[in-house]
Each structure stands twice: as C-alpha cells, then as structure tokens.
Amino acid sequence: MGRILDENLIYEVLSVVDEIPEGKVATYGQIARLIGREKNARLVGRVLSMAEFYGRYPCHRVVNHAGRLAPGWKEQRELLEAEDIPMKNTMYVNLKMCLWDE
Template sequence: MKDYKVDKASLSDEFRREVYQVVCEIPSGKVSTYGSIAALLGMPQCSRMVGRALKLVPDDVSVPCHRVVNASGRPVPGWEEQKRLLLEEGVSFKQNGCVDLKKHLWSYSVPE
C-alpha cells in the first residue's frame, strides 16, 4: 500500500547518508534487506528509495552495498560480484540462489 504522506522528493542527501550509515553497520557474513533498512529509518514504505540510494553511492564513499538483498534474500539481478563478495564473507545460499536469511539476516540492536 502506498503512503502518500511521504514526500519522496525530500529524501535526498540526508536520507542517503542515513542509509549508508546503517549499511556500514552490517557486519561481515550478515545481510539486511531494503525493507528492513527503510523500517529502521522510520520509513517502511521507502524500501525502493533505499535501493536507489545504494545504487547512487559516490565513488569516494565506502559502503558494503553487497550486504543488502531483497526480502526473499535474492541478490541484485545482473550484479554477479555481489554473490562472490557474500560467499567470500561466508554467506551461504539456498538452492534457489537466494541468501539463507535464517542463518545470515542481521538484526540491528540499539547500543546500550
């Protein structure tokens, strides 16, 4: 269901910085989903915007984008390097080509 209260045009630099900050917290060997990141940022209806932000990471910014998959655990279509990077970190895949989210889904915990 689309939420028309969110001004998606205003989700610019600040939103992207918040996305990058969250993605940088995902540890090696774990993954998160676009929807989980959007929900963590308080905008659960903006998972596509998370994907767009990750697609637009500047060259001078280091963000482990390969650790973000869709809700089913499917890697980005056509980005073959993503699977290789995840395998190098010990992430396992199911027979259907999706990340085994039961083993590798990262759960954000609030620092004490």
C-alpha cells in the same frame, strides 16, 4: 535529486548499511524501517545504486525480502561468498542463517 532523495537521507541509509556486520545481510525493507521510512524499501535500493559516489559501503550485504541478490550484479554473490554467507542457490542467500538482527 528530488525532494525525497536528499543528501541527508542518502547518508542516513548508508550509515545503516555501514553497520551491517561481516557475515550478515539485511533487507531493503529492514533498512527502510530502521531509518523510519517503513514503506520505502525501493527508495533504499535507489540510494544503494548510487552509493559508489558517496564512499565505500558494504552494499553487497543488502538483499530483497526473500534473500534474492540484485539482478545483474554478479560480484555481489562473490563478495557474499567471500564472507561465508550461506546461499540457498546462485541467486538467494539463506536468510534464516544470516539475517542481521539489528
């Protein structure tokens, strides 16, 4: 892993993700801001793409700034619907109703 992406950073991101309550979602940018890296939303996405190697985290509760689900991850919608997350349509959650107010 490069200089920017070390294990401390990975666990910092994952610890925030682990705090997202059931029935709520957070955005990549929101998590970046919470760890003090406001402009690193993509870095958060990169960390989440590797989360399975670090344990079990509710990564399905993280969406983009518009509420869009991760492309190509069909199970994300199923996991969110199982938590009664309100959806706008098949690819977007309703952020007004379910955004985590950390």
